[in-house]
Amino acid sequence: MGAEEILCQLRDVVFGQGLAVLATTGCTTPYANLMAFAAAEDLRRLWFATPRATRKYANLRTDSRVALLIDNRANDIRDFDRAVAVTAVGRAVELAGTDADGPREQCLARHPQLADFLASPSCALFELRVAKYIVVSSFQHVSEVPMA
Amino acid sequence: MNLSRDIQQVEPRDGARFGGKALALANLCRRGFPLPETMCISVDAYWQFVRSAGLRERILLELHRKHFGDMRWEEIWDAALRIRSFFLRAPFPPVLAKELSTRLGECFGQRPVAVRASVPEEDNGKASFVGLHDSFLNVQGARAMLDRIRLVWASLWSDRALLYRQELGLDIERSAMAVVVQAMVAGDRSGVALSRDPQNARQAVVEAVYGLNEGLADGTVEPDRWLLDRRTGRVVAHHPPVRRQYAVRPVGTGTALRPLAKELADQPPLSAEQTRQVWNLARQAEQECGSPRDLEWTYREDQLFALQCRPATVLAPDDERSWYLNLKRSYGNLRQLHARITGELIPEMAAVAAALASVALADLPPALLADELRKRRVAVDHWRQVYRHAFIPFAHGVRLFAQVYNDMVKPQNPYEFLSLLADTGLWSVRRNQALQRLAHQANREGGALAALASDRLDRAPASFRLAVEGFLAEFGSMFDRLGIGEMRERHLADLLREFGRHPVRVPNASRRDLVAAFVGSFPATDRERANDLLELARTSYRLRDDDNLHLGQIEAELARAVRLARERLRLILGDRAASVPEEIIPLLLRDARETAVLPEPTTVAPPTSGQGESHPVAARQLVGEPAGPGLVSGVARVLTSPADFFSFQGGEILVCDTIDPNLSFVVPLAAGIVESQGGMLIHGAIIAWEYGLPCVTGIADATKLIPDGARVTVDGYLGSVTVETPPAQSPAAS
Known part of the structure; x- marks a missing residue:
């Protein structure tokens, strides 16, 4: 599988999906959540929001290292052949002030239904600065795309 | 339901x-x-x-x-x-x-x-x-x-x-x-009928053999063939074969071939009346179904039965796929092919190669060298065709054995059959064993390797000199076939040094327990057939590996002539001689003036992706086919040219596009093998199996995706290779 095809798969999944599974650590126990997210055009940054009174927020404040799994499975037999899973690995940084304006717009454009959620003072906006993507296709083909 | x-x-x-x-x-x-x-x-x-x-x-x-x-x-x-x-x-x-x-x-x-x-x-x-x-x-x-x-x-x-x-x-x-x-109808005469001949719409075809249809279907029994006028049913032509065998239903399962009695061999299986009856049956089938039919029939004591009836269409014409379908052969057919290959073709190829090798090319004037070049090209093309239509189908006899073995034994590993085919005396294994003996000798006899490496074999101990000369006489053509004949002593010295420095794997022996289990899985009456099939498979397996060496000798003779011709053209064309297409060389040799108008070679820029920002992509895990069970980690050595193979070091993981039999001397030194070319019956897989090495084949672009020197893990059970990222490149978050 060529580099261009892998990059194509990466973009298709990242821009084609609205939800992903965020893995955090923090308080010694691994934790995972389904999250809405949006992506920067250059793939170097991903954004997601979370209420502050959550376990994942606490985790993120304790340890900023995260993994975000994005996939396009259809939950049928063809998944083993057709599904592509992308894991973004990097550090999540909470955005504040004017730094958050652009990313918030991006999230709203992708998920307009989250307008109230994103506007809430109790909601924190995070930027995942991607160190690398791990792209898995055809069940076992694994490639790494460094972003740093 | x-x-x-x-x-x-x-x-x-x-x-x-x-x-x-x-x-x-x-x-x-x-x-x-x-x-x-x-x-x-x-x-x-x-x-x-x-x-x-x-x-x-x-x-x-x-x-x-x-x-x-x-x-x-x-x-x-x-x-x-x-x-x-x-x-x-x-x-x-x-x-x-x-x-x-x-x-x-x-x-x-x-x-x-x-x-x-x-x-x-x-x-x-x-x-x-x-x-x-x-x-x-x-x-x-x-x-x-x-x-x-x-x-x-x-x-x-x-x-x-x-x-x-x-x-x-x-x-x-x-x-x-x-x-x-x-x-089953135990027919005494059988055949097929085409209600319309695909070659001639005005005719029909009836083919018949004695006994069952199987011999006809797999091509081992040639049929009598009648062409009939579709309008009148009149026989237009009858093509009788040399009738020798017929297929019968034996006591056990399947079918078997028997010699035909002389009184039957002298007469066609069908009388004129029976031929007409078969044609009528096919014609009626066409009328009932509304389109031309391909009817399989059999006679039992003068009663005619229809066995199968299908549309008389052929698969979409495609020479390559048709040729591949033709590779599936019956045991009888493979036996015939084996007799032809060993009795006729290999001796002929050896004679051709020897005759070509005896020509003193350097003494030939340009015009005669041009003729020689053309003659060699014709010979190579001819023998490549023979190779394609006889050697490759015979080599695929291993497939027949694999199928029978798996049907009878039902092993967990579908490639277990390969363990019965080890130790067949492959040319490359014999060469590797000779290398090992020579390396031991070099270790014992001081100064031997230094003398060999400096092209001063005359200074080496006499016994070592004789051993090297013996090795080169038997296996030295591999250096010529790789195009490195001039440096062969130096390359051989590198190789012997490495063989002497590292423990070298020894080839596996054939698994006698598995052979006994295989033969024992047949009913007592069929065990001779099981042994015959195994023997045929072993011969087929060995030829699969060795046969291209015979063709390689003829190809090497063509390469020798091309090399010499280019050297002469270099005097006129300089470096451009190296890029002159082979078919043009004879013309240029005959008329040196034309070289003045030889166009400069054009270079084509590689296509660009046309995309915006790009990112480097690094392989982490690659999936191919499991071709040798085992799990091993080590340093990947990516080899892309024949000369690279001589610098391979013991204990490394060999990564290459394909392993030519001339290059498989590195295999006993390797810890594992990764190849771009796929399949269990390619040389690399065969030789890896022979030495019991973890091997993964069929990873497209393996030599580009796996960095030279990277630490990799080869999983020969699952058919995957994991490239372990060097610590220096690990991102903090990973």
């Missing part, structure tokens, strides 16, 4: 459940054609079997190891072999087994039957997929019938079917296989 029906109960609307073959036979039955007793098993039975064993998911995974378009035929065969193994080892759901065996017992008892594939896609009566799926003859008893039925189901995913997957519309979610079980 009723899973089976007598042929009389199959109706025109049942094609999707019982397949095209059942539908065609039911049509003939309704119209009063003479048929043997026939039972049809619907696709629902296939679905029950496949679903209960989770085979859909396993087939899907198997077929997506890599893009189908990137798979070589050998890889497709490997995938089909693994899928067949799934079917062989999957348990029959008890309820399904009970229902089918009860019905088969009621219908046929202990009478022998033929078990045939019936594909729903053929039910439109227009398409025909002859030879893509399996049929089995002379099967007795419900248990044996169930075993054969599962193999007919497996043949939905045969290598031939996978090649024609688009025409067949093969789809894991929709495709299924029905089965026709038919009482």
Whole structure:
């Protein structure tokens, strides 16, 4: 599988999906959540929001290292052949002030239904600065795309 | 749901459940054609079997190891072999087994039957997929019938079917296989009839052999062939063959060839009246079905039976795929081929190579060198064709053995059969053993290697000098074939140094326990046949590895002439001589003035992606085919040119596009092998198996994706290679 095809798969999944599974650590126990997210055009940054009174927020404040799994499975037999899973690995940084304006717009454009959620003072906006993507296709083909 | 029906109960609307073959036979039955007793098993039975064993998911995974378009035929065969193994080892759901065996017992008892594939896609009566799926003859008893039925189901995913997957519309979610079980008619004369000759629309064809049809179908028994005028039924031509053998139903299973009695060999299998009767049957079938038919028939004591009836269409013309289908040979056919290869072709090739080698090319004037070049090109082209049409089909005899072995032994590892083929005296293994002996000798005799490396063999101890000369006399042509003949002493010294420095693997011995289990799996009456088949497979396996060396000698002679011609052209053209196409060289040699107008070679820039921002992509885990069981980690050594192989160091993981037999001296030094070329029967896989090395083949672009010097893990069980990222490149977050 060529580099261009892998990059194509990466973009298709990242821009084609609205939800992903965020893995955090923090308080010694691994934790995972389904999250809405949006992506920067250059793939170097991903954004997601979370209420502050959550376990994942606490985790993120304790340890900023995260993994975000994005996939396009259809939950049928063809998944083993057709599904592509992308894991973004990097550090999540909470955005504040004017730094958050652009990313918030991006999230709203992708998920307009989250307008109230994103506007809430109790909601924190995070930027995942991607160190690398791990792209898995055809069940076992694994490639790494460094972003740093 | 009723899973089976007598042929009389199959109706025109049942094609999707019982397949095209059942539908065609039911049509003939309704119209009063003479048929043997026939039972049809619907696709629902296939679905029950496949679903209960989770085979859909396993087939899907198997077929997506890599893009189908990137798979070589050998890889497709490997995938089909693994899928067949799934079917062989999957348990029959008890309820399904009970229902089918009860019905088969009621219908046929202990009478022998033929078990045939019936594909729903053929039910439109227009398409025909002859030879893509399996049929089995002379099967007795419900248990044996169930075993054969599962193999007919497996043949939905045969290598031939996978090649024609688009025409067949093969789809894991929709495709299924029905089965026709038919009482065997022990015909004394059999054949096929085409109601319209594909070559001449005004004629029909009748072909006939003595005994059963099997010899005709697999090409081992040549038939009598009649051409008839379709309008009048008059015989236009009769082409009698040399009649030697006929196929019979033996006591055990399958069919066997017997010599034909002289009184039968002297007369055609059909009288004029019988030929006309067969033609009439085919003609009526065409009238009933509305299009030309390909009818399989048999006579038993003057009673004519129709056995199969399909549309007289041929698969889409495609020379390459037709050639591949032709590689599937019967035991009898392989025996004939073996006799021709060893008795006729190899001696002839050796003589041709020797004659070419004896020509003193350097003494030839330009015009004669040009003639010699053309002559050698003709010889190479000729022998490549011979290689394609005789050597490769014979080498694929291993496939026949693999299938029989897996059918009889049902091993967990579908490649276990390879363990019975080890230690056959491969040329490359003999060469490696000679290298090892020479390395030991060099270690014992001080100064030997230094003398060899500095081209001063005359200064080496006499015994070592003699041993080296003996080695070069027997195996030295490998350096010429690699185009490094001038440096052969230096390369040999590098190699011996490495052989002497590291422990070298020794080849596996043939597994006597497995041989005994294989032969013992046959009934006592068939054990001689089992031994014969194993012997044929061992010969086929050895030739698979060695035969290209014979062709290689002739190709090396062409290369020698081209090299010399280029050297002469270099005097006129300078460096441009190296890029002159071979076919132009003779012209330039004859008329040196033309060299003045030789155009400068044009270079084409590599295409760009045309995309915006790009990112580097690094392989982490690559999937190919498991070609040698084992798990090993080590440093990857990526080899891209023959000279690289001489710097390979013991204990490294060999990564290359393909291993030429001339280069496989590195294998006993390697810890594992990764190859771009795929398939279990390629040289690299054969030799890795021989030495018991973890091996993964069929990873496209392995030499580009795996960095030289990277630490990798080769998983020869699952067929994957993991590239371990150097710590310096690890991102903080990983």
